[in-house]
Amino acid sequence: MAESAHASAARGGMDIQEQKSTFQQFLALCLWGTLYVIMVVALLTVALAMGLGWFSGLAAFAAIGAGAGLMLKMSGSWWVSVIGATVVLGLGGLVSLFFG
Secondary structure (H helix, E strand, O other): HHHHHHHEEEOOOOOHHHHHHHHHHHHHHHHHHHHHHHHHHHHOOOOOOOOOOOOHHOOOOHHHHHHHHOOOOOHHHHHHHHHHHHHHHHHHHHHHHHHH
């Protein structure tokens, strides 16, 4: 009985576009997450562990983001997120200079 049910299934007949799209989005999320972890670790390492200051770390953060964006041919949303994060972190650095 199991053999007849298995034999009746046509190989490659199922539409898998949604599964492919979901997997592509999962891979993109993993890539973005990994790159942001690398960027933040570089920022904190340069700024705190090496003692070169927040803005030097921020430069490393932005350079890694730009380099990864260029090498991996990332979409425009990557560039918006990297520029936005750099601006927000830069403003945070300025605020800490004035009030810290």
